[in-house]
Amino acid sequence: xxxxxxxEVRGLxxxxxxxxxxxxxxxxxxEGETVTLLGRNGAGKTTTLRAIMGILRRREGVIRLRGKxxxxxxxxxxxxxxxxxxxxxxxxxxSLNVSENLTLPPTVSDGGxxxxxxxxxxxxxxxxxxxQGTKLSGGEQQMLAIARVLRTGAKVILLDEPTExxxxxxxxxxxxxxxxxxxxxxxxxLVEQNFRFAKKVADRFYLMEDxxxxxxxxxxxxxxxxxxxxxxxGV
Amino acid sequence: MNTIFGIPTPALYxxxxxxxxxxxxxxxxxxxxxxxxxxLRVINFAHGAQYMLGAFAAYxxxxxxxxxxxxxxxxxxxxxxxVAVIIERTMLSRLYxxxxxxxxxxxxxxxxxxxGAFRYWxxxxxxxxxxxxxxxxxxNLGFMFMPVYRGWxxxxxxxxxxxxxxxIEKTRLGAYLRAATENATLVQAFGxxxxxxxxxxxxxxxxLAALAGVLAAPIxxxxxxxxxxxxxxxxxxxxxxxxxSILGAIVTGYVLGVLEGLTKVFYPEASSIxxxxxxxxxxxxxxxxxxxxxx
Numbered sequence: 001x002x003x004x005x006x007x008e009v010r011g012l013x014x015x016x017x018x019x020x021x022x023x024x025x026x027x028x029x030x031e032g033e034t035v036t037l038l039g040r041n042g043a044g045k046t047t048t049l050r051a052i053m054g055i056l057r058r059r060e061g062v063i064r065l066r067g068k069x070x071x072x073x074x075x076x077x078x079x080x081x082x083x084x085x086x087x088x089x090x091x092x093x094x095s096l097n098v099s100e101n102l103t104l105p106p107t108v109s110d111g112g113x114x115x116x117x118x119x120x121x122x123x124x125x126x127x128x129x130x131x132q133g134t135k136l137s138g139g140e141q142q143m144l145a146i147a148r149v150l151r152t153g154a155k156v157i158l159l160d161e162p163t164e165x166x167x168x169x170x171x172x173x174x175x176x177x178x179x180x181x182x183x184x185x186x187x188x189x190l191v192e193q194n195f196r197f198a199k200k201v202a203d204r205f206y207l208m209e210d211x212x213x214x215x216x217x218x219x220x221x222x223x224x225x226x227x228x229x230x231x232x233x234g235v
Numbered sequence: 236m237n238t239i240f241g242i243p244t245p246a247l248y249x250x251x252x253x254x255x256x257x258x259x260x261x262x263x264x265x266x267x268x269x270x271x272x273x274x275l276r277v278i279n280f281a282h283g284a285q286y287m288l289g290a291f292a293a294y295x296x297x298x299x300x301x302x303x304x305x306x307x308x309x310x311x312x313x314x315x316x317x318v319a320v321i322i323e324r325t326m327l328s329r330l331y332x333x334x335x336x337x338x339x340x341x342x343x344x345x346x347x348x349x350x351g352a353f354r355y356w357x358x359x360x361x362x363x364x365x366x367x368x369x370x371x372x373x374x375n376l377g378f379m380f381m382p383v384y385r386g387w388x389x390x391x392x393x394x395x396x397x398x399x400x401x402x403i404e405k406t407r408l409g410a411y412l413r414a415a416t417e418n419a420t421l422v423q424a425f426g427x428x429x430x431x432x433x434x435x436x437x438x439x440x441x442x443l444a445a446l447a448g449v450l451a452a453p454i455x456x457x458x459x460x461x462x463x464x465x466x467x468x469x470x471x472x473x474x475x476x477x478x479x480s481i482l483g484a485i486v487t488g489y490v491l492g493v494l495e496g497l498t499k500v501f502y503p504e505a506s507s508i509x510x511x512x513x514x515x516x517x518x519x520x521x522x523x524x525x526x527x528x529x530x
Binding site for chain 1: 424
């Protein structure tokens with residue numbers, strides 16, 4: 001795995017208004033990799049995803065997808081370049097039914113899953129396709145939020161705390177889905193607090209603290225580094 | 236002669252018809268306002284002026300270029316829509332990041348300028364605009380005579396309202412619009428060109444107002460102030476229906492039009508304030524409006 005990174009972030013600084021929240025973040029994700037960002041609440045994990053996506057506009061540094069600059073693009077062009085975003089708050093639309101929510105994001109390239117494939121992967125969504133999006137359970141909304149970006153043909157998915165607040169059985173289910181996506185060659189940048197969940201899917205970890213990358217290590221070292229992580233994460 | 240509650244039935248039916256006609260315009264105008272407010276969060280005070288522009292466009296097309304009513308139904312909304320798109324691109328779009336009050340002030344200023352300019356060019360008096368020959372005369376409905384043109388306006392406005400509702404509720408473009416009304420940033424993060432969607436929505440809203448203006452030209456005459464008189468009532472309709480609610484705007488438009496007509500029959504003294512009384516009651520009982528979502 002010495003190929004050039006698919007997604008490359010160099011010296012990324014970002015600001016919320018006047019407050020400087022990311023300080024020179026570096027991050028590489030190679031094609032087909034699942035990379036997990038760890039860190040305490042407020043360490044800048046969600047902010048990093050929002051800055052890559054371009055939702056957070058005040059940024060400096062380098063963000064490249066397959067060598068193509070993303071920093072200068074307007075927000076809607078970032079998705080079109082091939083990045084799918086699953087926000088922490090899930091962002092299911094109340095005025096759209098499940099099927100409309102699913103088909104809302106425009107296709108950005110070939111190779112996305114068909115609606116039939118998605119319904120095979122998420123049978124619950126098929127059953128509830130005519131329900132109002134926000135009438136789904138939390139777990140179903142999370143699955144819908146993930147399913148929504150699979151259709152578009154995005155090459156990289158930014159996944160923000162997909163297991164937050166969900167029952168263990170649903171967490172298990174979402175883990176299975178991520179493993180299935182990995183098998184399909186999907187590249188995933190995951191923000192996750194749940195170690196056991198992250199361990200199952202992550203090839204590499206990055207550790208963030210106060211808007212900086214403080215460490216990175218391969219997935220199999222997670223157990224050996226538990227003490228160190230507990231100290232940084234305060235868990 | 237037949238009477239209901241001591242009112243002669245022809246007078247009653249006549250006022251219901253007038254109420255339906257007025258309601259048709261309330262519905263078409265509040266519909267556009269609701270669509271614009273829902274997505275752009277701009278209270279479009281220029282809506283009455285855009286309605287007036289539509290009527291004047293029809294009048295000028297006929298008198299300067301000899302272009303008839305039917306073509307004006309297409310060309311006037313198109314022209315006003317283009318003007319609105321230019322206004323949105325050059326002025327309104329600069330105000331999305333700041334307080335909603337600035338959008339209101341800008342459109343209010345534009346309305347004053349447009350109405351002032353047309354009053355300067357054409358005077359305050361109304362210009363007559365004849366209904367097309369195909370729609371003159373009246374039909375006997377059995378219980379009353381109805382002018383053909385008025386029947387046409389009611390049917391056309393229903394078609395326009397239902398068509399717009401279908402566009403928003405049943406199409407992909409409409410799904411973008413509804414989703415962006417909830418969370419524009421996320422919709423744009425999915426790859427939808429939301430700035431373009433905002434521009435088109437403002438253009439569409441203004442074109443709807445202009446279309447209503449063409450339909451109104453043979454009924455109310457073409458006058459620079461025709462929009463000013465109407466727009467205050469239309470704002471009340473939008474508030475009663477619920478800011479941003481499409482269905483609310485349509486239903487409330489027709490219902491309040493008819494209620495106003497009925498008030499003219501049963502208690503004429505209250506007819507000019509009945510809509511505002513209803514608005515005050517609705518605001519007290521349900522501040523989000525009859526069809527609005529509580530935020």
